[in-house]
Structures are given as C-alpha cells and as structure tokens.
Amino acid sequence: MSQxxxxxSGMRFWGRxxxxxxxxxxxxxxxxxxxLTCDLTRAAATDDLADTVDYAAVYRLCEEVISERSxxxxxxxxxxxxxxxxxxxRIAGVRVRLRKPRxxxxxxxxxxxxxxxxxx
Numbered sequence: 780m781s782q783x784x785x786x787x788s789g790m791r792f793w794g795r796x797x798x799x800x801x802x803x804x805x806x807x808x809x810x811x812x813x814x815l816t817c818d819l820t821r822a823a824a825t826d827d828l829a830d831t832v833d834y835a836a837v838y839r840l841c842e843e844v845i846s847e848r849s850x851x852x853x854x855x856x857x858x859x860x861x862x863x864x865x866x867x868x869r870i871a872g873v874r875v876r877l878r879k880p881r882x883x884x885x886x887x888x889x890x891x892x893x894x895x896x897x898x899x
Contacts, residue, residue: 782871783819787834788812792845795891796856797821801850809856811841815864816872819829832869841843857892871896883891 781811790813791807822831840863850856857875864873872895880887 782816785815785817785819785832785834785837787837787841788814790838790841792842794845794856795849796845796851796853797879798851802882806846809845809853809880810880811845812876813837813841813858813860815870817870818880823899832867837864852864853879853888853890854892857890861892861894865894865896 786815786830787831790811792811794809795806796805796809797803797828798806815837817832819831824830841860844860845856846858846862848859850859857877860875860877864870864875872893874891876889876891878887880898882888
C-alpha cells in the first residue's frame with residue numbers, strides 16, 4: 780500500500796457565508812485548498828483515472844457545497860465539505876483550508892479542519 784496525498788490548491792468559489800447578515804446578502808469569494816490522504820498504489824501502477832480520486836470531481840464537489848449552502852461560520856462550511864468528500868470510501872483523511880480574502884482590510888481570515896476515518 781502506498782499511502783499518499785492529493786492536493787488541490789487555489790480554488791475560488793462564490794457563496795453567501797458569514798456571521799453578519801450583510802455578508803450573506805451577496806456572494807463573496809471563498810478560497811479553498813484541500814488535501815486528501817488515500818492509497819495511491821493502484822493508480823501508480825495502472826496509470827488509470829478510475830484507480831484514483833478524480834481532481835475535477837473534488838473541485839465540483841467543493842464548488843457545489845460553497846455555492847449551494849449558506850453558513851454563518853467558515854468552520855461549518857469546511858465541515859460540510861469534509862462530509863461530502865469523505866463519502867468516497869477510498870479517502871482515508873482530508874484537510875480543508877478556507878479563506879475569506881475580502882472580509883478584512885489588510886488581513887485574510889483562514890480556518891483549517893482535518894478529519895480521518897479513525898476520528899469519525
């Protein structure tokens with residue numbers, strides 16, 4: 780078994796999230812990085828997309844959660860992303876980092892949540 784990581788960084792989606800009602804009044808950018816822990820042995824041997832996690836599918840999943848939900852906290856939003864990603868049983872663990880680049884003048888709030896099958 781060759782446990783490895785798949786990282787998808789720098790994704791940007793638009794959603795209505797924030798503790799302040801004004802933040803939820805209009806879509807704002809949410810920047811996303813995800814890191815998936817999974818067994819990459821078969822994919823390394825076969826060079827077949829069916830034997831790994833499809834990056835585009837993870838991208839679409841993140842986009843769907845962010846654009847279709849409305850959360851008060853980035854922490855809750857990250858939890859929904861983790862739950863959606865962990866439905867894929869091949870994934871042993873996930874780390875999600877979210878940023879709101881336009882919330883504070885001169886600073887970018889960022890949160891990170893991690894989950895693994897052992898902690899679920």
